[in-house]
Amino acid sequence: MSQTPSARVIGVRDDIVSIRMLKDDEGEFYPITKNEVVLICPQRTDGARQEKLQAEVLRVRHGEADVQVFETTRGVAVGDAVEQTGQMLSVSLGPGLLGQVYDGLQNPLEVIAGQQGFFLPRGLAVDGIDQQQKWSFQPSVKVGARVKAGDLLGRVAESRFSHKIMVPFNLRGEAEVTWVQEGSFTVSTPVVRLRLSNGDEREVSMQQRWPVRVPVNRDLLREGYNQRQFPDQPMLTSIRLIDTFFPVALGGTACIPGPFGAGKTVLQGLISRYSNVDIVVIVACGERAGEVVETITEFPNMPDPRGGTLMDRTVIICNTSSMPVAAREASIYTGITISEYYRQMGYNVLLIADSTSRWAQAMRETSGRLEEIPGEEAFPAYLDSAVRALYERAGMVLTNEHEQGSLTLIGTVSPAGGNFEEPVTQSTLRTVKTFLGLSAERAYKRAYPAVDPLISWSRYLDQLEGWFNDRLAPQWVEQVKRMLALLREGEQVQQMMQVTGEEGVTLDDYLAWQKSQCLDQVYLQQDAFDDVDASTPVERQKELFMLLVECLDNPPALKDKDAVRAHFVKLAGLFRNLNYSRHDSPDYRRYLSEIKQMVVHVQAS
Numbered sequence: 345m346s347q348t349p350s351a352r353v354i355g356v357r358d359d360i361v362s363i364r365m366l367k368d369d370e371g372e373f374y375p376i377t378k379n380e381v382v383l384i385c386p387q388r389t390d391g392a393r394q395e396k397l398q399a400e401v402l403r404v405r406h407g408e409a410d411v412q413v414f415e416t417t418r419g420v421a422v423g424d425a426v427e428q429t430g431q432m433l434s435v436s437l438g439p440g441l442l443g444q445v446y447d448g449l450q451n452p453l454e455v456i457a458g459q460q461g462f463f464l465p466r467g468l469a470v471d472g473i474d475q476q477q478k479w480s481f482q483p484s485v486k487v488g489a490r491v492k493a494g495d496l497l498g499r500v501a502e503s504r505f506s507h508k509i510m511v512p513f514n515l516r517g518e519a520e521v522t523w524v525q526e527g528s529f530t531v532s533t534p535v536v537r538l539r540l541s542n543g544d545e546r547e548v549s550m551q552q553r554w555p556v557r558v559p560v561n562r563d564l565l566r567e568g569y570n571q572r573q574f575p576d577q578p579m580l581t582s583i584r585l586i587d588t589f590f591p592v593a594l595g596g597t598a599c600i601p602g603p604f605g606a607g608k609t610v611l612q613g614l615i616s617r618y619s620n621v622d623i624v625v626i627v628a629c630g631e632r633a634g635e636v637v638e639t640i641t642e643f644p645n646m647p648d649p650r651g652g653t654l655m656d657r658t659v660i661i662c663n664t665s666s667m668p669v670a671a672r673e674a675s676i677y678t679g680i681t682i683s684e685y686y687r688q689m690g691y692n693v694l695l696i697a698d699s700t701s702r703w704a705q706a707m708r709e710t711s712g713r714l715e716e717i718p719g720e721e722a723f724p725a726y727l728d729s730a731v732r733a734l735y736e737r738a739g740m741v742l743t744n745e746h747e748q749g750s751l752t753l754i755g756t757v758s759p760a761g762g763n764f765e766e767p768v769t770q771s772t773l774r775t776v777k778t779f780l781g782l783s784a785e786r787a788y789k790r791a792y793p794a795v796d797p798l799i800s801w802s803r804y805l806d807q808l809e810g811w812f813n814d815r816l817a818p819q820w821v822e823q824v825k826r827m828l829a830l831l832r833e834g835e836q837v838q839q840m841m842q843v844t845g846e847e848g849v850t851l852d853d854y855l856a857w858q859k860s861q862c863l864d865q866v867y868l869q870q871d872a873f874d875d876v877d878a879s880t881p882v883e884r885q886k887e888l889f890m891l892l893v894e895c896l897d898n899p900p901a902l903k904d905k906d907a908v909r910a911h912f913v914k915l916a917g918l919f920r921n922l923n924y925s926r927h928d929s930p931d932y933r934r935y936l937s938e939i940k941q942m943v944v945h946v947q948a949s
């Protein structure tokens with residue numbers, strides 16, 4: 345890191361600082377590149393600690409640049425020295441990430457709280473990974489081995505995961521292992537030495553730095569060491585409404601818009617807890633401080649259905665709206681980069697970004713300060729491409745070890761006043777493949793999860809048809825679509841009845857309405873606070889869905905609306921009891937046989 349100033353501050357406007365480059369001995373401006381990190385050093389006259397404020401270069405002109413400071417620019421003045429780091433905004437990748445709570449620049453909040461009280465003094469950066477802790481490194485290469493970027497060098501045990509130590513992702517060409525050591529070391533101790541193709545030696549430790557705005561596997565894909573794969577299996581959440589009706593693929597993308605109080609937090613908790621992913625990364629971006637505190641205090645204590653606590657396999661990155669806007673914008677990229685790192689080890693990673701609206705707002709604020717030409721609602725004109733670039737970092741990848749790793753990205757949006765027409769929601773909907781539309785109206789009726797089946801959609805239902813039809817039942821997807829049509833039909837009848845009353849609709853219409861109500865109540869709705877009903881594994885979903893479809897398709901002859909109502913009250917009651925019973929318990933079998941009797945009775949009649 346350079347210690348001599350290579351630029352001086354010439355202007356300050358909120359967190360945007362303009363700098364003029366100094367000239368080197370040859371009379372040339374020191375070179376500076378976009379996205380490089382520089383350090384602003386406000387002059388101190390009182391002998392206090394020299395602060396160095398991190399800033400990212402946003403715009404470069406001849407001999408000048410605009411940089412965005414990640415902290416408050418209080419006291420920064422014209423003439424202050426600027427040092428260059430020569431690096432882009434980067435994070436540390438290595439063992440010790442799991443279980444951490446970071447701010448947007450990967451400062452571990454717990455460490456800071458321990459050292460500094462709850463607020464990080466300005467200009468202080470703490471290592472994202474504990475530099476003292478030792479990890480037992482088990483090499484998997486020998487001297488003489490030829491390796492390339494992303495290849496496995498060895499492993500350490502990180503909580504219950506085998507954490508792969510890989511050749512730095514930016515290594516060019518092939519290299520030869522010239523030395524390797526086994527044992528217990530800190531993350532910065534060299535464990536392998538490589539001879540590069542140009543003859544240079546490079547020492548490799550268990551941690552590497554990576555620029556957050558660049559996909560971890562960019563070079564690996566370009567060189568053909570990794571392949572992108574088409575997502576071909578669902579990320580099973582054990583939430584019936586999602587897995588059956590609006591599935592998300594492993595390595596896929598989804599959007600959850602949430603009017604306040606519609607159950608977004610509960611839904612995210614359920615998804616993180618029960619989904620068939622190995623690692624969960626949560627980016628709480630720019631929510632109110634109170635909510636963030638809730639996330640960090642509740643999450644660590646949540647039991648993991650696979651044993652231990654959920655925090656053992658979680659990384660949380662949080663920024664409140666009281667933190668500077670640039671750090672808020674960066675936090676999503678920090679989260680994605682950490683997620684990609686674990687995907688590179690062959691794990692299935694889920695990233696929940698809550699909320700991408702705040703991220704986009706941070707982008708808008710910056711764009712405004714740079715006086716860029718605004719697009720719709722003052723968002724930058726490149727909003728659409730920024731949203732797309734974000735979600736494109738999700739995906740399924742075949743790694744160097746020929747293992748599948750996936751990164752599934754679920755972003756929430758918080759459209760003001762529930763207006764889905766606003767630019768961030770619109771850009772997101774054009775990009776993602778699943779839309780889980782939480783509705784205030786359903787939440788008000790306590791129909792949880794309050795995802796409205798009439799506005800939600802998933803392109804993965806067709807894309808994963810092969811998986812569903814092979815693994816669950818032939819024509820599964822067709823049946824699901826038929827049941828979705830039933831929900832729409834029921835809604836139409838309901839609207840009619842609001843005008844005419846029950847008497848105004850035919851018996852057939854009334855029957856369709858009752859069927860759709862039953863489907864909604866016993867299948868779509870699921871009680872997050874019941875030990876059993878909170879999660880329905882896919883095998884159980886299959887059993888339940890097939891049985892329910894059979895019941896709805898074959899109602900007995902019911903002579904009038906009273907008979908229809910009585911039949912469905914009984915059926916729904918039995919199904920609900922079934923949902924609350926442990927799978928294959930005596931109760932479960934009893935309710936199942938009672939329901940089946942209703943079907944048998946049907947078939948006999």
Ligand code: ADP
Nearest residue numbers: 602604605606607608609610792793871872873
């Ligand atoms: P949001 O984050 O959207 O403001 P929450 O997720 O905190 O809303 O949910 C608000 C309340 O709604 C919860 O405290 C809970 O009582 C209820 N709720 C939400 N989702 C469910 C669910 N799946 N099952 C049962 N109750 C729920």
